[in-house]
Amino acid sequence: MKMNKNYNYAFIDEGSKREIRRTILKAVAIPGYQVPFGSRELPIGRGWGTGGIQITLSLIGPEDVLKVIDQGSDESVNAVNIKKFVGLCTDVKTTVKTGEATIIQTRHRIPETPLRNDQILVLQVPIPEPLRIVEASEEKTKKMHAERDYAPMWLLLYESLIRYGKITIGTEYPLMVEDRYVMNPSPIPKFDNPKLKDSECLYLFGAGREKKIYAIPPHTFAESLAFDDVPFEKESFKGKRCRLCGSEDTYLDELFDSATGERMYQCSDTSYCMEVRGCI
Amino acid sequence: MPSLTKIHSFDEVFDSQRLFRQILTVMANPARKVNIKEFADRLHGDNPGMLAVAMTLLDNEVGFCAVGNADLAEEISFLTFAKREEAETADYIFVTDAAFLGDAVKKAKCGTLRDPHKSATIIVRTEGADAGELSLRGPGIKDTVSLGAPQAVISAIEMRDAQNYEYPQGVDFIFISDSGELFSIPRLVRKEAF
Numbered sequence: 245m246k247m248n249k250n251y252n253y254a255f256i257d258e259g260s261k262r263e264i265r266r267t268i269l270k271a272v273a274i275p276g277y278q279v280p281f282g283s284r285e286l287p288i289g290r291g292w293g294t295g296g297i298q299i300t301l302s303l304i305g306p307e308d309v310l311k312v313i314d315q316g317s318d319e320s321v322n323a324v325n326i327k328k329f330v331g332l333c334t335d336v337k338t339t340v341k342t343g344e345a346t347i348i349q350t351r352h353r354i355p356e357t358p359l360r361n362d363q364i365l366v367l368q369v370p371i372p373e374p375l376r377i378v379e380a381s382e383e384k385t386k387k388m389h390a391e392r393d394y395a396p397m398w399l400l401l402y403e404s405l406i407r408y409g410k411i412t413i414g415t416e417y418p419l420m421v422e423d424r425y426v427m428n429p430s431p432i433p434k435f436d437n438p439k440l441k442d443s444e445c446l447y448l449f450g451a452g453r454e455k456k457i458y459a460i461p462p463h464t465f466a467e468s469l470a471f472d473d474v475p476f477e478k479e480s481f482k483g484k485r486c487r488l489c490g491s492e493d494t495y496l497d498e499l500f501d502s503a504t505g506e507r508m509y510q511c512s513d514t515s516y517c518m519e520v521r522g523c524i
Numbered sequence: 525m526p527s528l529t530k531i532h533s534f535d536e537v538f539d540s541q542r543l544f545r546q547i548l549t550v551m552a553n554p555a556r557k558v559n560i561k562e563f564a565d566r567l568h569g570d571n572p573g574m575l576a577v578a579m580t581l582l583d584n585e586v587g588f589c590a591v592g593n594a595d596l597a598e599e600i601s602f603l604t605f606a607k608r609e610e611a612e613t614a615d616y617i618f619v620t621d622a623a624f625l626g627d628a629v630k631k632a633k634c635g636t637l638r639d640p641h642k643s644a645t646i647i648v649r650t651e652g653a654d655a656g657e658l659s660l661r662g663p664g665i666k667d668t669v670s671l672g673a674p675q676a677v678i679s680a681i682e683m684r685d686a687q688n689y690e691y692p693q694g695v696d697f698i699f700i701s702d703s704g705e706l707f708s709i710p711r712l713v714r715k716e717a718f
């Protein structure tokens with residue numbers, strides 16, 4: 245795809261990029277803290293992850309290689325459209341191979357292939373505020389973060405434990421970052437939460453509608469909330485394997501064959517699955 | 525001010541983008557050094573590295589202070605349209621002379637517990653040979669890292685420690701040497717006690 249010369253490089257104007265860049269640096273300096281910024285309108289639909297795209301557009305340059313995934317897939321309509329859009333206004337090379345990418349924009353998953361220090365993972369975030377489930381008011385959650393008052397969050401987890409015998413939060417499972425901020429990892433499965441702790445790569449989180457950017461730098465302490473006697477548990481696929489590549493240690497999607505009634509599993513990270521099979 | 529009329533060749537789009545990524549790398553990996561000489565070479569004056577950083581991060585939306593350096597202040601406001609402010613309110617404080625460092629650190633805004641991002645970034649020029657080793661620990665660093673550092677860096681960290689900020693309040697440092705070496709020590713990165 246050729247670059248359309250009617251656009252600025254990377255679409256957004258340099259002033260907006262500078263503001264987003266300043267915000268990103270603050271987010272990195274204060275891990276887990278949601279830094280407000282003046283989100284821009286983009287010519288793409290709401291819910292397409294404008295926060296993530298704005299981060300990507302502010303980072304990207306001619307030397308980058310971009311990978312975009314949605315729910316683990318490079319081929320979903322969302323991922324393809326974002327790749328097309330960024331391609332139109334930058335000419336950057338794109339890839340499906342995790343190891344080749346310098347910037348990976350994603351929604352709902354962190355790739356199975358461990359990321360390197362020279363890679364940046366940009367996560368699209370619909371609701372950045374982890375305390376929203378216990379407090380509706382932005383003013384109050386802001387105050388709770390300021391005072392490190394996370395008692396209502398702990399109470400919610402405790403009540404869930406008492407009532408159901410386990411913590412029932414499925415995705416957006418909160419983490420404590422550097423023993424200071426409770427943060428929302430975006431709607432990734434709990435399976436991916438441990439990848440945020442002491443990682444090699446930089447994680448950037450962008451929420452367009454709520455105008456917040458936050459970060460987890462490499463080698464940062466980011467621990468999923470849990471009780472001493474009831475440790476954090478991620479989804480387990482014990483005894484199951486990918487029907488295509490045979491992996492037993494990946495996050496699996498469950499498929500149901502209505503004709504035979506058979507349940508099958510396959511890797512949610514489709515490019516990883518293809519790499520294991522030698523298809524790409 | 526003849527230096528202002530010199531034409532620079534720093535590209536606002538592509539040099540800014542590449543230099544930003546270098547700055548992001550050093551912020552995310554404290555104490556790691558990158559070299560930004562190729563960008564500094566595209567600007568003029570006594571502090572071209574600082575001008576390159578200013579052109580990448582500053583504009584009329586932010587305020588800055590170049591402590592004790594009127595020429596640099598003039599150049600930065602000419603190139604970026606950033607507002608000149610006192611050290612107490614500046615978003616970015618440039619220190620080219622270590623003699624002003626203590627004052628800059630004392631006056632720099634550190635944000636609030638509610639809005640810790642409303643804090644200053646202090647950009648410090650370093651020169652001369654390493655005066656000692658700093659052992660640092662914090663986010664972005666695997667275990668600890670040892671950094672050979674000139675006196676200005678050691679002093680900056682000691683002065684910041686003396687402020688006893690309550691995290692998340694604090695100030696973030698970016699250091700630039702005359703040879704173009706750039707590294708950062710953000711607020712949460714602390715000196716290890718030996």
Ligand SMILES: [Zn+2]
Binds near residue numbers: 486488490491511517
């Ligand atoms: Zn598979």
